[in-house]
Amino acid sequence: MSQAILAITEQLDGSFKNVSFEVISAGKKIAEKTGGPLIAGVMGAGIEAIAGQAAEYGADRILLADHEGLKDGLSDACIQAAAQLVAKSGPAVVLIGATSLGKDIAARLSARLDAPLAMDCVDVRVEGDQVVATRPMYGGKVLAEVSLSGTPAIVAIRPRAVEAVAAQGQGEVEKVDISLDGTTLSLVEKHMETGKIELTEADVVVTGGRGMGGDDFAVVEALAKVLGGAVGASRSAVDEGWRAVSDQVGQTGKVVAPNLYIACGVSGAIQHLAGMASSRVVVAVNKDPEAPIFSKCDFGIVGDLFDVVPAITAEIEKMKG
Amino acid sequence: MEIAVLLKQVPATESLIEIADGGTTIKTDGINWVMNPYDELAVEEALQIRAADGGTVTVFSLGPEKAVEALRTALAMGADTAVRIDPQGKPMDGLSTAKVLAGELKKGAFDLIIAGHRAVDDDNFQVGPAVAELMGIPHISMVIRQEVTDGRIRCTRTIDGGTLVLETALPALITTQRGLNEPRYASLPGIMKAKKKPIDTRALSETGTDPGEPMVRTIAMRLPPQRKGGRIIEGDSATAKAEALVKALREEAKVI
Ligand SMILES: Cc1cc2nc3c(=O)[nH]c(=O)nc-3n(C[C@H](O)[C@H](O)[C@H](O)COP(=O)(O)OP(=O)(O)OC[C@H]3O[C@@H](n4cnc5c(N)ncnc54)[C@H](O)[C@@H]3O)c2cc1C
Ligand SMILES: Nc1ncnc2c1ncn2[C@@H]1O[C@H](COP(=O)(O)O)[C@@H](O)[C@H]1O
Numbered sequence: 173m174s175q176a177i178l179a180i181t182e183q184l185d186g187s188f189k190n191v192s193f194e195v196i197s198a199g200k201k202i203a204e205k206t207g208g209p210l211i212a213g214v215m216g217a218g219i220e221a222i223a224g225q226a227a228e229y230g231a232d233r234i235l236l237a238d239h240e241g242l243k244d245g246l247s248d249a250c251i252q253a254a255a256q257l258v259a260k261s262g263p264a265v266v267l268i269g270a271t272s273l274g275k276d277i278a279a280r281l282s283a284r285l286d287a288p289l290a291m292d293c294v295d296v297r298v299e300g301d302q303v304v305a306t307r308p309m310y311g312g313k314v315l316a317e318v319s320l321s322g323t324p325a326i327v328a329i330r331p332r333a334v335e336a337v338a339a340q341g342q343g344e345v346e347k348v349d350i351s352l353d354g355t356t357l358s359l360v361e362k363h364m365e366t367g368k369i370e371l372t373e374a375d376v377v378v379t380g381g382r383g384m385g386g387d388d389f390a391v392v393e394a395l396a397k398v399l400g401g402a403v404g405a406s407r408s409a410v411d412e413g414w415r416a417v418s419d420q421v422g423q424t425g426k427v428v429a430p431n432l433y434i435a436c437g438v439s440g441a442i443q444h445l446a447g448m449a450s451s452r453v454v455v456a457v458n459k460d461p462e463a464p465i466f467s468k469c470d471f472g473i474v475g476d477l478f479d480v481v482p483a484i485t486a487e488i489e490k491m492k493g
Numbered sequence: 494m495e496i497a498v499l500l501k502q503v504p505a506t507e508s509l510i511e512i513a514d515g516g517t518t519i520k521t522d523g524i525n526w527v528m529n530p531y532d533e534l535a536v537e538e539a540l541q542i543r544a545a546d547g548g549t550v551t552v553f554s555l556g557p558e559k560a561v562e563a564l565r566t567a568l569a570m571g572a573d574t575a576v577r578i579d580p581q582g583k584p585m586d587g588l589s590t591a592k593v594l595a596g597e598l599k600k601g602a603f604d605l606i607i608a609g610h611r612a613v614d615d616d617n618f619q620v621g622p623a624v625a626e627l628m629g630i631p632h633i634s635m636v637i638r639q640e641v642t643d644g645r646i647r648c649t650r651t652i653d654g655g656t657l658v659l660e661t662a663l664p665a666l667i668t669t670q671r672g673l674n675e676p677r678y679a680s681l682p683g684i685m686k687a688k689k690k691p692i693d694t695r696a697l698s699e700t701g702t703d704p705g706e707p708m709v710r711t712i713a714m715r716l717p718p719q720r721k722g723g724r725i726i727e728g729d730s731a732t733a734k735a736e737a738l739v740k741a742l743r744e745e746a747k748v749i
Pocket of ligand 2: 499
């Protein structure tokens with residue numbers, strides 16, 4: 173049996189996404205068990221210059237699929253490329269970030285290779301000759317241990333679940349010629365929200381709920397800004413039309429796991445808690461002392477968020493000097 | 494347009510989930526079962542396309558007898574035909590589910606297949622794209638807007654940090670994301686009519702698809718650590734409370 177681990181990375185506009193290094197680090201841990209090698213797969217257009225960075229997290233080999241057709245990160249082209257990187261490296265385990273693109277690749281790859289897939293995992297390890305992964309189910313209400321039998325075992329890793337750890341690898345970059353025949357998706361338009369920190373990648377998330385009372389999120393945005401964080405919303409705030417669906421935290425929104433989660437004017441419904449329960453520290457600001465969120469937080473402040481949140485922002489600014 | 498919708502019955506999201514004896518499944522008593530919320534979006538979108546372009550909407554579910562309820566809901570919303578594939582107690586992972594569904598879909602001639610982006614029980618995010626792969630057709634995930642013209646579909650999909658507008662040829666599969674539409678409620682006449690519509694039930698053993706043994710198995714389940722009640726920060730004013738909070742976050746929690 174092959175012992176190689178393939179870690180498929182993702183980049184955006186010529187830089188690796190953080191999750192790429194997390195995935196390589198997860199691979200490193202497994203490769204130490206299987207004996208390796210740890211191979212990083214890099215896909216994109218004109219990205220030769222950054223490919224070598226994969227070695228800084230322990231990649232022994234770096235397979236580079238550099239193709240004009242991979243420029244926009246369209247899922248079908250990336251799936252073709254990923255399948256060819258798998259064919260080239262014959263891995264026992266394929267790791268990939270469970271981003272919106274990574275999930276598409278993982279799901280189709282599993283069907284194409286008739287290989288087991290564990291999606292959106294928070295941990296992966298090798299026990300004996302079994303690959304075992306930990307994955308949240310029921311929107312985070314349960315943590316399941318799943319075993320994968322079949323080769324390659326495909327494990328998609330949730331962003332921020334595994335720590336990226338620097339480790340020097342040999343990391344020779346080898347170019348792989350790939351063909352993108354048979355792709356049918358064409359890009360009409362791409363719209364990126366510039367300067368916005370992606371919720372799932374943020375260290376700090378400040379969320380506004382129905383207690384915001386309207387679409388003016390200025391106080392929440394100001395707090396997020398001093399903390400270098402992202403702004404989230406409860407489903408009620410989204411349903412009211414105050415924020416975009418992509419800002420929603422919860423069981424049917426995004427699952428976030430920042431170091432610090434600050435919920436402002438959020439009551440703490442079970443579907444909301446499911447999306448933020450694995451945050452390291454949770455702060456709640458709510459004017460109702462009986463709000464359920466107070467029994468699911470680390471620190472709570474009872475008060476009007478329009479007084480309390482600006483006061484917290486001011487205090488942090490003062491601290492930073 | 495011949496449209497197929499894939500739907501699954503799942504525990505309502507407000508359900509309190511407990512782990513059953515044996516530790517690899519959840520307790521099912523006391524759970525309120527509903528159609529997966531993303532599949533409601535799928536049914537609604539299919540009905541809107543049919544209203545505009547004509548055609549039929551067929552809903553498919555692979556699930557036990559009870560899953561008939563979700564299929565009836567779809568019929569009550571307005572779907573034309575419902576198919577239930579009975580797994581006959583066989584354990585399934587995401588890929589085996591996709592194999593069985595793809596096998597049945599291939600027997601029809603669907604222009605468009607709509608699935609949920611994810612089922613809120615297993616959270617596999619897998620079955621839609623896997624079905625598309627097995628059928629050899631393109632897919633577009635997390636769609637918030639679509640438009641069909643001249644045998645092509647143009648979709649706006651969400652990605653991390655933005656949106657893409659993509660186009661591909663039919664037949665194709667799309668998966669739904671919130672924002673696509675507001676699912677209708679079944680009307681009373683709809684519910685009455687749905688009660689009379691037959692549900693085409695197919696036993697797994699008769700489908701001609703052998704999904705094999707599941708390659709992914711749950712070996713243990715646990716509940717994530719629960720937060721205890723938090724410490725309420727007291728103070729005479731908003732400023733005093735903020736000061737105490739920031740001190741606690743910096744010195745005790747060490748997060749800022
Ligand atoms: C199928 C389904 C899926 C769902 N998925 C999600 C999901 O993914 N995410 C999600 O969040 N919800 C989800 N929900 C909705 C969820 O059940 C709750 O309705 C929602 O989370 C409530 O949002 P909220 O806390 O902002 O609003 P509310 O429950 O209305 O709470 C508002 C809070 O703000 C406080 N408040 C008001 N004014 C102020 C003020 N000036 N200062 C301080 N506090 C103030 C109030 O005391 C109250 O506690 C889902 C529901 C369903 C049925
Ligand atoms: N047993 C099933 N029967 C029919 N459709 C399903 C089934 N399981 C999953 N699906 C479809 O696939 C989508 C994604 O499910 P999942 O990959 O399990 O998260 C769901 O929203 C449904 O549209």
